[in-house]
Amino acid sequence: xPAPERIPxxxxxxxxxxxxxxxxxxxxxxxxxxxREASNAVLYCSVAxxxxxxxxxxxxxxxxxxxxDFPDGTLAQREVAAYEISxxxxxxxxxxxxxxxxxxxxxxxxxxxxxxxxxRLLALTxxxxxxxGWKAVGPAQIDEDRTALLVHAxxxxxxxxxxxxxxxxxxxxxxxxxxxxxxxHLYGIDHGVTFxxxxxxxxxxxxxxxxxxxxxxxxxxxxxxHSLAPGAPLATRLAELLTVAEVAAVRxxxxxxxxxxxxxxxxxxxxxxxxxxx
Numbered sequence: 001x002p003a004p005e006r007i008p009x010x011x012x013x014x015x016x017x018x019x020x021x022x023x024x025x026x027x028x029x030x031x032x033x034x035x036r037e038a039s040n041a042v043l044y045c046s047v048a049x050x051x052x053x054x055x056x057x058x059x060x061x062x063x064x065x066x067x068x069d070f071p072d073g074t075l076a077q078r079e080v081a082a083y084e085i086s087x088x089x090x091x092x093x094x095x096x097x098x099x100x101x102x103x104x105x106x107x108x109x110x111x112x113x114x115x116x117x118x119x120r121l122l123a124l125t126x127x128x129x130x131x132x133g134w135k136a137v138g139p140a141q142i143d144e145d146r147t148a149l150l151v152h153a154x155x156x157x158x159x160x161x162x163x164x165x166x167x168x169x170x171x172x173x174x175x176x177x178x179x180x181x182x183x184x185h186l187y188g189i190d191h192g193v194t195f196x197x198x199x200x201x202x203x204x205x206x207x208x209x210x211x212x213x214x215x216x217x218x219x220x221x222x223x224x225x226h227s228l229a230p231g232a233p234l235a236t237r238l239a240e241l242l243t244v245a246e247v248a249a250v251r252x253x254x255x256x257x258x259x260x261x262x263x264x265x266x267x268x269x270x271x272x273x274x275x276x277x278x
Contacts, residue, residue: 020096023049024109029058029102040064040075040192045102047109055112059192060104067193069200075192076108077241082168082191083110084241085250088227088234089220091160095187099241113187119180121158122204124148135207138273152207156214157186162205163217166264167224167253168194172274173203195242197249199267202274208263218261225254 027049035042041063047056064075076099083097095111102109123134126148130136134151142148152158158178165173171193179187193200213221227234228251238247257264266272 018050018052020054020111021098023047023052023054024056024096024111025098025100027052027054029056029109031058031103041104043104044112045109057110057112057189058102058104058107059110060102060107062105063107064192069196069198070193076106078194079108079110079191081238081241082164082170082194084234084237085168085224086164088224089160089164091164091220093157093161093164093186093188094191095189108192110189113179113181113189115179116182121153121155121178121180122175123151125151130154130207137204137206150204152205154207155186156216157184158205159208159214160217161186161188162203162208162263163213163221163257164188165203165205166201166257167221167250169196169200169249169253170194171196171200171202173205174274174276175204195246195250197245200270201264201267202271204273206266206272209265211263213257213261213263218258221254221258225251225258228254 024047027047030046030048031043032046033044035044035057041060043058043060045056045058047054059076059079061073061076064073066072080097080099083094086092086094095113097108097110099106100109124140124142125131128149130149130151133154135154137150137152139147140150161178168191170191172190173188177188177190179189181187226232228247229235235247238250
């Protein structure tokens with residue numbers, strides 16, 4: 001399949017009344033190429049509906065590789081559930097995402113985000129401590145005789161994403177899953193390995209581990225807890241995508257974050273850093 005051709009994010013004549021999710025859900029999907037670096041099938045597509053067109057990613061369930069610790073054929077639903085949680089926080093950290101039928105069957109369809117390649121969110125330094133504006137993650141092996149300190153940017157957007165990852169129990173927050181968009185907005189992508197009932201948090205965003213949660217995060221978590229109450233719209237929506245036990249585990253993680261008032265720390269029972277890290 002040919003390499004993806006670039007499609008403008010949206011038509012200049014697009015109807016302003018059509019939401020991104022409506023376009024993704026109702027538009028005609030046309031496969032343009034494949035993202036070959038991904039372990040699962042990731043197809044670069046265009047989606048068009050009533051005069052509006054955008055680029056998107058389509059991940060068919062049929063293209064998911066089996067995992068030993070997640071039920072087969074559930075990654076697409078988990079991606080949509082992560083988007084629903086992100087929207088409930090009001091932070092908008094995950095691009096619009098829907099579950100729908102496509103050329104290769106049911107799958108996840110997500111708005112394509114053009115990343116700002118000039119933005120620096122991760123770095124390696126030979127200094128013993130992270131400099132101003134950075135948070136230390138831990139030592140990284142450069143070669144047989146040399147190590148460096150892995151650091152990530154100390155920004156409110158990244159910190160919000162770290163909180164979101166703790167809520168959804170993200171087992172795969174790699175550097176390549178961070179998309180800084182032009183204009184400064186940050187998006188996270190690839191949320192198939194989420195919502196496990198066991199602690200699976202693996203991330204490069206450990207810089208705030210053990211630190212007190214910002215007041216903003218505590219307020220958002222309090223509101224999220226109300227939205228997750230049985231019978232609430234968000235809880236009802238998640239029940240369509242996750243198991244009963246997984247939805248209960250989301251509630252429990254929110255309650256635990258509010259009870260401690262701090263960012264979680266590595267459990268020691270599971271590798272804290274995803275591999276490969278980028």
